[in-house]
């Protein structure tokens with residue numbers, strides 16, 4: 001499909017996304033408290049080669065340089081997240097003025113450069129002190145999070161208008177509280193279900209707080225999603241795929257849309273009941289201005305008797321002889337189209353923005369340049385599918401590449417490079433990749 005930036009229309013929002021823990025570094029600087037990721041990644045055996053985000057891209061000190069790069073590339077929107085424990089070191093109570101000052105400077109510098117800030121309130125780095133009290137499994141988090149949101153809006157809401165409440169709740173609750181492979185490294189169905197319900201409550205409550213405090217706010221929240229297909233043609237595979245879809249793609253968006261949890265399609269969600277208190281159900285819904293769809297790949301599912309409750313297993317991409325990225329995720333551009341169509345059916349939300357899409361491929365530094373043709377091809381194809389959805393009437397109105405710079409990819413460490421800009425993590429030198437120039441020229445034409 002051939003297209004130009006203009007084909008997406010004059011109001012389409014083009015941007016790049018990052019997150020605090022993956023880029024900032026300065027993990028113990030200037031009064032910042034520890035987050036669950038500081039603790040997890042500094043614990044032996046938790047991340048690839050024991051890597052951590054203590055320094056990461058040193059965005060804490062180099063933010064002007066990186067924002068200038070965004071401006072140089074002509075990218076009008078910058079999505080980043082706030083580190084809760086930089087702002088309130090213990091998660092509740094005393095505020096760290098230097099943390100507030102840092103984000104004031106980031107926001108002000110974006111605006112000075114003509115770049116619109118898009119702020120995610122929570123991108124996985126819970127204050128460690130709150131985790132000691134149970135973290136997302138403790139219902140008190142609804143109050144803790146509410147106070148944090150209120151404080152952020154009080155300090156930054158006069159200049160920042162685009163707010164996202166949570167980043168991918170399915171990932172941080174699933175990987176962090178069920179599988180234990182992400183911070184805080186806890187396991188078990190009850191931990192997961194408690195964390196999931198409290199996150200769903202915070203997602204809507206956060207939206208209500210922002211709405212009540214900022215008149216002209218543009219409020220959203222983001223969801224990870226993958227197009228789910230049965231591996232074989234059997235009814236059992238079809239039903240297994242349906243269950244996985246309910247878990248991966250519907251668990252958080254449907255209560256927000258006022259539809260409740262998809263209990264009928266995934267019986268294990270009945271076990272959410274003990275965590276749901278009187279009055280919760282109606283509070284789960286909120287009229288977001290937009291929902292952020294974050295898609296990278298598809299999942300193929302077959303029936304399995306060996307997986308308790310889900311009775312489903314993922315047939316991994318490497319077993320299917322398909323093109324993959326460094327994350328071992330299948331390159332499947334149509335996935336983003338299918339997810340946009342699916343999410344557009346939730347009529348409660350006016351607008352969809354692709355708040356993340358991108359790919360990690362091995363980058364080779366050749367005479368100071370990165371000719372990342374695979375990443376360009378990936379972005380071109382996925383964006384083509386976004387345009388396809390838009391042309392068919394899907395209300396998608398923005399696209400943010402994950403990510404601006406290579407950064408700390410959680411448990412996978414620094415190996416997967418997602419950036420439009422290469423980072424030499426030893427020297428912190430930045431080199432714009434060919435994909436960065438390609439994205440810039442697409443926007444030039446906009």
Ligand code: IFM
Nearest residue numbers: 019022168294356402409
């Ligand atoms: O790096 C992550 C990001 O933090 C959340 N969405 C997926 C990205 C790639 O794995």
